Amino acid sequence: MELEGYELVNRAIQLAIELRREINNHPLISKYFRAATPAEMIPGEYRQTRYSDYGAPGTTLKDALKALDDDEFFLDPTRITLLCGRAGFDGTQFKALLASEYDIQLNKTSRNSVLIQININNTRSDLAHLIKVLADISRGIERRLAEGGDAERQTLSARVKALVEDVPDLPDFSWFH
Numbered sequence: 001m002e003l004e005g006y007e008l009v010n011r012a013i014q015l016a017i018e019l020r021r022e023i024n025n026h027p028l029i030s031k032y033f034r035a036a037t038p039a040e041m042i043p044g045e046y047r048q049t050r051y052s053d054y055g056a057p058g059t060t061l062k063d064a065l066k067a068l069d070d071d072e073f074f075l076d077p078t079r080i081t082l083l084c085g086r087a088g089f090d091g092t093q094f095k096a097l098l099a100s101e102y103d104i105q106l107n108k109t110s111r112n113s114v115l116i117q118i119n120i121n122n123t124r125s126d127l128a129h130l131i132k133v134l135a136d137i138s139r140g141i142e143r144r145l146a147e148g149g150d151a152e153r154q155t156l157s158a159r160v161k162a163l164v165e166d167v168p169d170l171p172d173f174s175w176f177h
Contacts, residue, residue, distance in 0.1 A: 008120040016078045016118040017055040019127050023082070029134045032087035032141055036113070038067075038075050046072040078118040085112030085163035087141055088156050102133045112163040 020035040039052035051067035053059065054077045068074045084094040091109025098104040098114075108115035116130070145152050 012118050012120050012122060013077050015122055015124065015127055016080060019116070019118065019130070020053075020080060021055050022127070022131055023134065026131070026135070028138045028142070029131070032084075032138050033134055034083045034086070036081040036083055041075060041081065042071075042073045048072070080116040080118065081113050082116050083113045086160055087137065088159040088163070090163055097137075098133070102129075104130065104133065111167060 020037075022029075023033055023035045024030055037053040038047065044050065047067065049063070049067045049070050051059075051063060051071060051074075054064065064077075084091065087094075089097065090111060091114050094114055095106045095109050098106060106114045106116065141156070145156065148155075
């Protein structure tokens with residue numbers, strides 16, 4: 001680790017940033033899935049630098065380091081919160097689908113998301129496999145909607161509303177330890 005660790009960690013961070021960008025900019029995948037950004041997950045009052053996203057146009061490593069130093073919260077770039085609610089999946093369902101059908105293992109889920117963890121063992125082919133899986137699932141949703149007509153669209157819309165919009169309020173934290 002002393003000799004190669006820095007390079008391995010930097011490669012993992014770069015892969016994570018590329019995966020986020022690919023998911024959020026893919027014309028089909030981004031209709032149903034999204035990699036949450038720091039701006040979406042951390043309220044502005046806890047991001048004094050206003051750092052909003054890893055790899056955003058015009059963002060540099062210097063910006064990320066300043067946010068790491070100055071912001072009250074900073075998200076690990078190698079941990080990607082993949083929002084799956086717009087596809088009609090809750091986190092547990094989506095985790096089970098990925099494991100049973102695509103041999104992708106995840107550990108953490110929430111009401112409408114899963115946590116993808118990139119580490120020093122991941123490769124570009126791992127990312128390509130995940131992107132292909134998300135594209136295949138998105139094409140399957142599109143096909144179901146086309147074949148099922150209005151009834152299928154209404155069913156998906158109701159499911160998405162339940163997962164994404166009708167969520168319980170977070171507790172009103174007055175401070176963090």
